[in-house]
Amino acid sequence: MIDAIDIVKKFDDFTVLDGVSLNVKKGEIISVIGPSGSGKSTLLRCLNKIEEIDEGVIRIDGDQLSKHNCSKLGMVFQNFNLFPHMSAIENVMEAPVIVKKMGKKEARELALRMLSDVGLQDKADAYPGQLSGGQKQRVAIARALAMKPEIILFDEPTSALDPELVGEVLGVIKKLAAEHMTMVIVTHEMAFAREISDRVIFMDKGKIVEEGTPKDMFENPDHPRVQAFLKRMMQD
Amino acid sequence: MEYIINTTLYILKGTVVSLKIYAVTAIFSVPLAIFFALGKVSKHKTLKIVLEAYTWIFRGTPLLLQLFFAYYGLPILGITMTPFMAAALTFIVNYAAYLTEIFRAGIESIDKGQYEAAHSLGMNYVQTMRRVVIPQAIRRVLPPTCNEAITLVKDTALVAAIGMADLLRSAKEVLTRDFTIIPFVIAALFYLAMSWVIVIVFKKIEQKYTVY
Numbered sequence: 224m225i226d227a228i229d230i231v232k233k234f235d236d237f238t239v240l241d242g243v244s245l246n247v248k249k250g251e252i253i254s255v256i257g258p259s260g261s262g263k264s265t266l267l268r269c270l271n272k273i274e275e276i277d278e279g280v281i282r283i284d285g286d287q288l289s290k291h292n293c294s295k296l297g298m299v300f301q302n303f304n305l306f307p308h309m310s311a312i313e314n315v316m317e318a319p320v321i322v323k324k325m326g327k328k329e330a331r332e333l334a335l336r337m338l339s340d341v342g343l344q345d346k347a348d349a350y351p352g353q354l355s356g357g358q359k360q361r362v363a364i365a366r367a368l369a370m371k372p373e374i375i376l377f378d379e380p381t382s383a384l385d386p387e388l389v390g391e392v393l394g395v396i397k398k399l400a401a402e403h404m405t406m407v408i409v410t411h412e413m414a415f416a417r418e419i420s421d422r423v424i425f426m427d428k429g430k431i432v433e434e435g436t437p438k439d440m441f442e443n444p445d446h447p448r449v450q451a452f453l454k455r456m457m458q459d
Numbered sequence: 460m461e462y463i464i465n466t467t468l469y470i471l472k473g474t475v476v477s478l479k480i481y482a483v484t485a486i487f488s489v490p491l492a493i494f495f496a497l498g499k500v501s502k503h504k505t506l507k508i509v510l511e512a513y514t515w516i517f518r519g520t521p522l523l524l525q526l527f528f529a530y531y532g533l534p535i536l537g538i539t540m541t542p543f544m545a546a547a548l549t550f551i552v553n554y555a556a557y558l559t560e561i562f563r564a565g566i567e568s569i570d571k572g573q574y575e576a577a578h579s580l581g582m583n584y585v586q587t588m589r590r591v592v593i594p595q596a597i598r599r600v601l602p603p604t605c606n607e608a609i610t611l612v613k614d615t616a617l618v619a620a621i622g623m624a625d626l627l628r629s630a631k632e633v634l635t636r637d638f639t640i641i642p643f644v645i646a647a648l649f650y651l652a653m654s655w656v657i658v659i660v661f662k663k664i665e666q667k668y669t670v671y
Contacts, residue, residue: 273575294581304576308594308671318580321590350671363576370580 224249224284224374224405225270225296231278232265239265241429242279247374250403254416254437257426258452263409264301266426267376270407271296284373294322297372301379303359305351311338311362312347315369322370330369337365341395357388364395375399377408413456417441425449466633466642473629474649477615479543480625481653484550484611491551492558497588499563510559517556523617525549530621546618554611561603565596598668605661612653626650 225247232240239262247253255263268274270281272293281288283295305314315334319325325333338344341361351359360380367375377396381389393415399406400419410416416423416437423440425433425448433446444450495513498506517525530545540548569592577587619628630646633639 268575271579273578290583294579296579298575298579300572300576300579302572304570304572306573306576306591306595308598308668317590318582321586322581352671366580 224251225407226282226285227266227270227279228281229279230266230269230276230281232262232269232274233277239429240269240276243426243429243431244279245270245424245431247405247407249373249405251405251421252400252419253407253422253424254420255407255409255424255426256411256413256416256452257432261426262429263426264378267298267378267407267409271298271376273298294370295373297367297370297375299360299363299367299375299377299380301382303351303356303363303383305359305363305366307351310348310350311343311354311365314351314362315366318366318370333369334365337369338362340368340398341365342391355388356384357391360384360392361395364392364399368399374405374407377406377410379409379411381410381412411456413441413453425452427452463641463645466637467645469633470626470629470642470645470649473624473626476618476624477612477626478653480546480550480615480618480623481611483547484554485608487551488554488558491555492562493593495555495559496562496566499559500566514556514559517553518560522549522553522614523620525553526617526621542618542621542623545621546623550611550614554607557607558604561600561607562596565600566592568599569595598665601661601665601668605657608657608661609654612650612657 225245227243227245230240230243230245231238241262243262243266245253245266255266257263265274269276270288272288272290283292286292305311306317309317312331312334315337316327316330319330319333320327335344335347338347341364343358343361343365346354346358346362349358351362354362364375364380380396381392384392389412393412396406396408396415397419408416408419417440418437420437422434423437424431425440425444425446427448433440433444433449435444440449441453444453495510499510501507526546526549529540529549530542533540533545566588573591573595574587577591582590615625616627618625619631624632626646626649630642633642
């Protein structure tokens with residue numbers, strides 16, 4: 224579904240992604256873990272063309288990534304990035320109405336369905352400023368889902384949340400996993416990554432250091448850097 | 460009492476002239492400035508340089524000088540205008556320069572995450588600007604725009620310098636003729652009334668935008 228080959232991304236002289244290749248199959252759930260600054264988020268941002276790659280190829284369903292097909296990929300951000308001047312339901316309706324030219328009534332019904340899927344139908348008319356972090360992130364997920372993406376990219380979806388709100392967001396993602404949504408998730412939630420993923424990718428210094436099943440990666444990783452990282456994460 | 464009423468009616472005629480200038484400036488300078496501000500935040504290099512020069516010239520020289528240039532200077536170059544046309548043109552272009560900078564700052568204050576979210580939902584640049592960025596920028600630029608709107612009320616008094624019978628000039632004529640301070644008091648009240656209306660209007664608009 225996604226085929227990324229030898230991606231190189233530089234910010235000025237600093238190479239953030241140094242020849243990363245990633246293949247995502249339909250229905251697959253991939254977690255990307257690794258220390259801060261390892262290029263995990265940048266990889267996601269390249270996949271949906273928020274950042275332009277310097278070298279390499281990205282194909283979506285066999286076609287070169289372009290502004291016409293990058294919207295097959297939905298994205299959920301660390302800082303939610305909801306539109307603050309729109310209510311929850313307007314946030315969800317916006318893209319179907321403006322981009323897909325869906326009728327307002329149909330879009331409203333769709334948005335209500337999406338909001339009830341994330342358990343927020345009663346907050347439809349609330350503005351982002353009136354919602355908790357966890358609720359905001361759930362609205363953001365509903366907003367991404369409303370465009371019926373083939374893949375959803377999650378960029379540290381729980382990193383900006385208070386600890387007690389992490390669970391509700393992870394719950395929604397688990398529900399999507401049960402529905403076999405294709406997902407690439409950058410996360411620091413190790414237990415979650417282990418539970419939900421088909422494949423875990425460890426990145427460091429702009430490269431994929433090791434990848435494998437959650438069992439292999441968490442129980443006996445080969446690479447010393449992965450071992451050190453996991454040991455550090457498990458102490459917290 | 461009758462004297463005050465007559466004087467007020469006379470000054471009212473001048474007030475209409477001032478209001479006309481005000482309305483024309485407000486109606487045309489705002490959309491023009493939005494357009495220019497979008498040009499300034501675009502990636503078009505030449506356009507940005509031209510707009511930079513434009514805001515520099517019109518913010519960097521006295522409005523009175525610009526008014527003189529339009530009314531007394533342009534005829535030398537073969538362009539003749541009525542006082543009203545010269546005044547309206549000068550005010551529109553001058554105020555658009557200030558508003559351009561206000562709107563540009565407003566647009567640039569919107570977090571880049573908003574653009575990224577819009578992009579990830581498949582919105583193009585125009586859709587992103589129209590639906591996401593500009594509506595949020597409007598709320599942020601309301602207070603400085605209100606300042607400009609109040610300044611414009613008082614700046615309209617400059618049109619007297621090219622012979623237009625505006626509010627202030629009408630008042631001064633009465634004063635010169637009758638040697639009394641009353642017309643100035645009346646003129647001041649008119650200016651205050653106009654400013655008050657503007658403040659109220661902006662308060663209403665701000666309330667509308669503070670729902671979120």
